[in-house]
Amino acid sequence: MITIHLASGNAHKAAEFQRLAEDSKLAVEVLAAASMPAVVEDTGTFAGNARIKAFALQAVLPAGAWVLADDSGLCVDALGGAPGVESAYYAGPRGDSAANLRKLVAALQAVPEQKRGAHFVCVLVLLGPAGGEQVFEGRCAGTLRREPAGGAGFGYDPLFVPVGCTRTYAELGEAEKSRISHRALAWGKLADWWRRNGV
16 A cells, blocks of 8 residues: 555545545555645646645655646636636635635626536646656546535535536535536546556
């Protein structure tokens, strides 16, 4: 069993990655960072922000540790791609997920149904013990409801309806979401790389 240190103290996110690892039959344990160094995510890109977090955690771990960082967000067509890399802070630095959701609902109030397209993006950066760096990206396209629906998930999940679905991320449940989500798609690419390289 190989331990992968997640560059986040978010236990929910670590549990989601652990489920993805188990679903993909990888013998890894994903651990949330016990103490994540403070970083400024100012690169303007998902990949750049993920790299900042990955290298910040690697710097405080023993040599030879596997490190995984992700940066993800919701890109809304009618808002020119916003909130994008600012998804976690859309309602301001003191805002929370509920505030972000309320702000997005308000921002899209006048947007007609045919223009409510959006996509979630997840970029994973994996740092290996030998100094290698791998980048994997997953995207899930969909549309946004006018009002939130569903009690599962987190963040913008209650608004986002993936293409081919009639329910939001927050209504799908973890098992179904784990098959189609942006994070699942990015993880799938990581898992393929992991197997090809005999880690």
